Amino acid sequence: NAGVTQTPKFQVLKTGQSMTLQCAQDMNHEYMSWYRQDPGMGLRLIHYSVGAGITDQGEVPNGYNVSRSTTEDFPLRLLSAAPSQTSVYFCASRGSSFGTQYFGPGTRLLVL
Amino acid sequence: AQSVTQPDIHITVSEGASLELRCNYSYGATPYLFWYVQSPGQGLQLLLKYFSGDTLVQGIKGFEAEFKRSQSSFNLRKPSVHWSDAAEYFCAVAFAGGTSYGKLTFGQGTILTVHP
Numbered sequence: 001n002a003g004v005t006q007t008p009k010f011q012v013l014k015t016g017q018s019m020t021l022q023c024a025q026d027m028n029h030e031y032m033s034w035y036r037q038d039p040g041m042g043l044r045l046i047h048y049s050v051g052a053g054i055t056d057q058g059e060v061p062n063g064y065n066v067s068r069s070t071t072e073d074f075p076l077r078l079l080s081a082a083p084s085q086t087s088v089y090f091c092a093s094r095g096s097s098f099g100t101q102y103f104g105p106g107t108r109l110l111v112l
Numbered sequence: 113a114q115s116v117t118q119p120d121i122h123i124t125v126s127e128g129a130s131l132e133l134r135c136n137y138s139y140g141a142t143p144y145l146f147w148y149v150q151s152p153g154q155g156l157q158l159l160l161k162y163f164s165g166d167t168l169v170q171g172i173k174g175f176e177a178e179f180k181r182s183q184s185s186f187n188l189r190k191p192s193v194h195w196s197d198a199a200e201y202f203c204a205v206a207f208a209g210g211t212s213y214g215k216l217t218f219g220q221g222t223i224l225t226v227h228p
Contacts, residue, residue, distance in 0.1 A: 004155075033216070040121065042202060042218040043156075058215070090155060098144045098163060098206055101216060103155035 002026055004104035006091050012110045013081040021076040021107050023091030031094045032074040033058070033101075034066065036087040043090065049074055081111045114139035116205050118219035125193050126227045133188040133222050135203030145186040146204040146216070147177055156202065162186065173197070198226045 007022045025032065030051045035043040035058075045058030047066040055066050063085060065077040074093075078085060091104040117136045125131055137143055144163050148156040160171025167179040177188045186203060203219040 035218075040220055042116075042118075042220045044218070045215065048215070092156075098208070100158050100161065101146075103148075103157075105155045 004091055004093055004102050006089075006104035006107050008107060009105070010108045010110075012112065013078075014112055015081060015083060017081050019078050019081065021078075021089055021091075021109075023074045023076065023104060024072050025074075025091075025093040025102070026072065027093060027095065027102070028071060029093035029095045029099075029102075030071065031097070031099075031101075032068065033092045034064070034074070034076045035090045035092065036060065036085075037090060037106075038087050046076065046089075078109075083111045085109065086111045114205060114207055114215075114217050116203055116217050116219040118201075118203055118222050120222050121220070122223045122225065124225040124227060127195050128192050131188075131190045131193045131197070131224070133201050133203075133224070135186045135188065135219060136184050137186070137203075137205045138184060139205070139207055142208045143179075143186075144206040144208065145177070145179060146206075147171065147175070147186075147188045148202045148204060148218075149173075150200045150202065150221075152199070159188070159201075193224075193226055195226045195228065198224055200224070 004025045033048040034046040044060050049055045049068040089107045092101045094101040115138050146161045147159040150156045162169045162179045200221045200223050206216045
């Protein structure tokens with residue numbers, strides 16, 4: 001049982017490039033979320049999903065896309081990277097609306 | 113909109129001293145409350161949570177927290193801090209009503225430094 005896994009661990013992009021951050025969980029959780037963490041701002045919700053085929057926007061969705069074709073996977077796409085997207089990104093999953101949320105180890109993204 | 117405030121950005125304590133980290137939330141619906149800890153370069157780990165019942169909840173690593181509805185607070189405490197407790201601590205809230213149903217909102221975090 002690997003829990004929540006994220007790849008890559010670290011990525012450097014140039015402004016305007018696109019990329020996909022991968023997230024997978026093996027706990028059969030319906031709820032999955034993407035957060036970004038910036039110093040002094042805590043974690044802010046980017047997008048979330050309550051099941052395969054169902055996604056919704058969080059607090060800071062601009063510049064990011066998500067899809068949920070399977071229960072296990074919830075990739076986050078940066079369409080055209082900007083320096084303001086330099087951050088640490090965490091994926092999380094939970095089994096119910098108010099269940100314990102499990103976090104992945106994070107992806108550190110630097111946009112030059 | 114729901115919000116969570118952790119008034120203390122950085123707290124320093126001596127090893128063996130007691131600790132209290134503050135957390136206040138705002139919103140009218142029934143809150144579900146969480147404390148997470150993040151060690152440097154790591155993801156977040158759940159310390160404890162409050163859903164209902166006894167307002168004093170026990171968590172892992174000797175931590176406890178008390179929910180006070182009248183003060184909209186959920187402060188985290190530990191009677192004797194260990195050097196390994198040095199980390200960043202996040203309070204989080206989710207609500208059972210309205211458009212924010214189930215969404216987890218985090219505070220800004222409190223960095224704990226422990227002096228020997």
